[in-house]
Amino acid sequence: MAVELRPGVWQVALRGVNAYLVEDDAGLALVDTGLPWQADSVRRALEVAGFSMRDVERVLLTHYDVDHVGGLRSLLSSAGDVEVCCGAGDAELVVGNRKPPLSVPKGVSQRLAGLLTPSVHTPVRALGDGDEVGGFEVVATPGHTPGHVAYYHEGLDAAFLxxxxxxxxxxxxxxxxxxxxxxxxxxxxxxxxxxxxxAFAAACVGHGDPIRSGGRAALARVVQ
Structure with missing residues (x-):
């Protein structure tokens, strides 16, 4: 299901997780891809919003977790020439060149979920703090995973967290x-x-309902 949060920004509400569609002057971007078996739901959401995977110029991954990258391989099979981007600390996990560490509980769960997470055979652009991709600015936000990133889009008044x-x-x-x-x-x-x-109005989160207005103020309350 695709819900327009604001002009140029759609929430793809999947079961238990969100992906987002973002249209700007640089083209159409898909932020995160859901679980492996949710790829068809993402395709249907694209159709509801008036697009298809052939229209997607870039896929922006916030981090490596099965519910955020699991649908990537399937979606790429129906896409055109698409750029795939991920934070530098997680990019090699997406292509299968490295496995999550077993030294933390997160790594153990990622290893197990990795059995359901097909790696991709397309190049993945490794992003660093302050990089720009399309109309987005990349912000390194480690903690949930080492390579977690957020994407800030000033023109669309939204942050993808x-x-x-x-x-x-x-x-x-x-x-x-x-x-x-x-x-x-x-x-x-x-x-x-x-x-x-x-400033940003929309705080677009992976889990829970995105905040449509006052997003930056809501984020600031987390650390106040």
Whole structure:
């Protein structure tokens, strides 16, 4: 299901996780891809919004987790010439060149979920803090995973936060310990987004209902 949050931004509400469609002057972007068996739901959401995977110029991954990258391989099979981007710390996991570490609970769960996460055979652009891709600015936000990134789009007044935070009853909260690689990094990552993004209305989260207005203020309350 595709829900237009604001002009140029659609929420793809999947079961238990969100992906997003973003249209700007640089073309159409898909932010995250859902679970492996949700790829067809993403395709249907694209159709509802008036697009198809052939229209997608780039796929922006917030991080490596099965519910955010699982549908990627299937979706790429019906796409055209698409650029795939991910934070540098997670990019090699997406292509299968490296496995998650077993030294933290997060890595163990990623290893297990990796049995359901098909790696891709297309190049993945490794993004660093401050990089630009299309109309987005990349903000490094480690903590949930080492290579987690957020994407800030000033022109569309939106920030795509992945699992840096999750929404619950209209408020945002940090990713919990069991699901994170290093929770001590999360407050600093939130502050990095706040410092880089002076204003944004929509806080587009991976889990829970996205906040359509007052998103930056809601994120600031997390670390106040």
């Amino acid at each position: 992945g699992d840096l935070v999750r929404a619950d009853d209209g408020e945002l909260e940090l990713s919990p310990w069991l699901l994170s690689s290093d929770t001590s990094q999360l407050p600093g990552s939130v502050r990095r987004v706040l410092n880089r993004a002076p």
